[in-house]
Amino acid sequence: MAAKKCFFGMKVDRQVDGDKMNPNFLKKVISEGGDGAAIAACMQCGTCSGGCTNIDRMDLSPRKLILMVQRGDWETVLKSESLWLCTSCYTCTSRCPRGVRPSDVIEAVKAIAIREGIQNDSTRFNQIFVELVQKRGILFEPELMQKYGGMEAMLEQAKLGIQLALKGKMSPFPAKVKDPKKFNEVLEKASQK
């Protein structure tokens, strides 16, 4: 994309660029729960970024991320560390004056990123989390720690684990739904779509 001149001191990318939307990318975002019409409505005011929990640590602010989604700049969006720094806190969505729901857009993009093969600690954790929830229907946290962090994490958390067990807050036996096999099968199929 050709660089644009800075106009009256305004940041170069701070403009509404909805006309350049990439329909294919947008379609994917919508199918993962993003609201297409709302994305197009973003007026780049930056309110979302102003209240964002992790704005200091992000490479793409929520405002900019929405702009990149509007432009269909796949690479920038999918490679952004912001996806994994977003805490799904809904502050952006609560405050957006145009009903854009940046938190939902980020959630959708995260799912797309995982499908596109992006891999890091966060994608690994999120996938293990879902795998284990699907397995029994009820999360068994020790297994999550063990699968994600291995022996090292188990040792690191051993003291807390023992404290919790002594207080009757951790059972060695995982709880489960009545028909975990069916539960898992159906959700596994749904995730393949």
Added chain:
Amino acid sequence: MKYSYYPGCSLHTTAKEFDISTQIVMQELGIELQELEDWSCCGGSVAAGVSHDVGMALAARNVALAQKQNLDLLASCSGCYNKSARAVKALENETEKERITAILSEMGISVSDYNIRVRNVVDVLANDIDISAKIKRPLKGLKVACYYGCLLTKPADITGWDSPVFPMSMDKLSKICGAEVVDFRSKTKCCGGPILVPKQDVVFDLTKQLLDEAVSLGADCIVLACPLCATNLELRQPDIEKKYNVSYKLPILYITEIIGLALGIKPGKLGINKHIVSPKPVLDKLGI
């Protein structure tokens, strides 16, 4: 009044005191809870970010089960509450409803048109009932910081019963209980919950800021309604103390626990002995 009670994964494990105190407080106030049969995890803030359909089906499954019981759903955990309320809203959208219904029907669960309401225990206690007449042991002299976090009141089109920006329901309840409430500016600042494991350093930093403000305001404890926030603020408090070489020893209590104390219920019956950061300073201050 009767609700279908959805405890969720945390209330049966790390947040057992939230489960125990919810049940006994509701019983004391004459509200009947019937545990949701065969409930499952709501998917938290994670599942829909791996697959939208899986996340929505997980959240909607519990709603559909509550429909079967013909009862409104009551959750104590802010996360379970938020995701269930989100599912109810999604079911109002034709496309979403179709996708969700297709998945759940394969599990043998039907979604009916009977739209139930999803409530959080804070919403019910603050808006439906007048607890002031039942206060037997006012929490005189106790200074509390009410922490709402994210999922209890945000976003407003899913929650809607308190301000998403500067909520007051727990402040109000604490005051009715006789406690002094500090002006906690960080009350809706995120603790980082869902990214705790893969981004521990970031989350410790976010959580430390909350502990710092509560301590600087002279609060005796933080009061909240989210087991995930409590994981950061309480269970990982010793780790944060170690990392930053500070000492907080700040008790973290669920709103139902302090209401229970004010109703005159014995601490042991509320599960207060189950905390990892000792709540003894709070009990001492109240002379209990």
